Amino acid sequence: MSTESSRRGLSRRVRNRLLLLSVALVATPAVVSALQSEEPAAEVEVVIKREAIHLTDPRTYYASMSLQASKSVDFVAPSDGIVRTVTARPGMKLKNQGDAFRLDDTRTAIIVKRARAQVQAAQAEKKLAQVKGDPDVTAIAEARLEAAQAEAELAQFDAEQMIVRAPFNGDVLRVNVSEGQYVRAGEKLGVLVDPSKLWVEVPVERANAAVGSTVDIKIEETAVKAKVEAVTALADKFDALRELTVSPASAVVSIDNAGGKFSAGQTVYSDLIPRTPVALVATTSVANAAEGERKIKVLRDHVIRDVTVRILAKVGTDSVYVSGRFQDGDEIVVYSSRELVDGTPLRALAGGAGPTGKNKSAA
Known part of the structure; x- marks a missing residue:
């Protein structure tokens, strides 16, 4: 009876389930020495806690931005x-x-x-x-x-x-x-345009965009620092960003183009507008990566993958919006009893739910 109750409770917590999984250490750094000795690959048991992930298409937040000449007739x-x-x-x-x-x-x-x-x-x-x-x-x-x-x-x-x-x-x-x-x-x-000075309206965090300061933008694939000429209320075309930004605003920024490197009409990108899928995840699932980046471990097709993410906005103290190259079907690993490196394959142990509510399956 207690086992049946445990199963019903587990089904109500689909997004927060525990699985007892077997880790095949083949082709991972942890077993290089074992491979060199031609020993059969060892398998160890690991318990992970994973959560389903709901992805938002980045096109939800898309807004067209392009360089405009400061003088045009x-x-x-x-x-x-x-x-x-x-x-x-x-x-x-x-x-x-x-x-x-x-x-x-x-x-x-x-x-x-x-x-x-x-x-x-x-x-x-x-x-x-x-x-x-x-x-x-x-x-x-x-x-x-x-x-x-x-x-x-x-x-x-x-x-x-x-x-x-x-x-x-x-x-x-x-x-x-x-x-x-x-x-x-x-x-x-x-x-006719005067290309010596160009401008564009971009979304900004109000606290980080004082008039006279600079903000980072991308002109196609080139990173550029643009001078903030004015900060105004958030333009309607950026309205979807309100859930991803604490204090959103619009800024008119200018670029000195005396050298003629850029042209009016070139596409502009802002870091505040995500270009990869967006997800709301637990803060604890975000870890540090190389070169100051952040990453999240996901279970993808029974393989652990590290997904580099960009932090967008916090929601309370325990959740955060992130943007990264997630795929449909990814599940976030929020807990693991062992360190799991990128590329680690997993397979579930056979067996039903135990008295602790863990799902067991055969290796």
């Missing part, structure tokens, strides 16, 4: 018309006031010609008025000349707008049109 069409010339090319460097696009200027050229003719006519009227010597007629002629000159200047200004120029030294990021294409006034023709 859109080239836009000044009026309806046909694109005659496209000088700009993606990646091309343009000088300040350098030509990027030219629209067909046939109409504006005609308007300029007409305006200049009106100026000439107004000048002739002024001369005739002066010959007559009538001050009122002369004043009217002078006013007409000024109006004609203003119209000519305005026509010339509109004609010059048919050439779309770079407002600063920069790189052409994008070209949206081709020669011969009809565009509407205000339509985007391309994008």
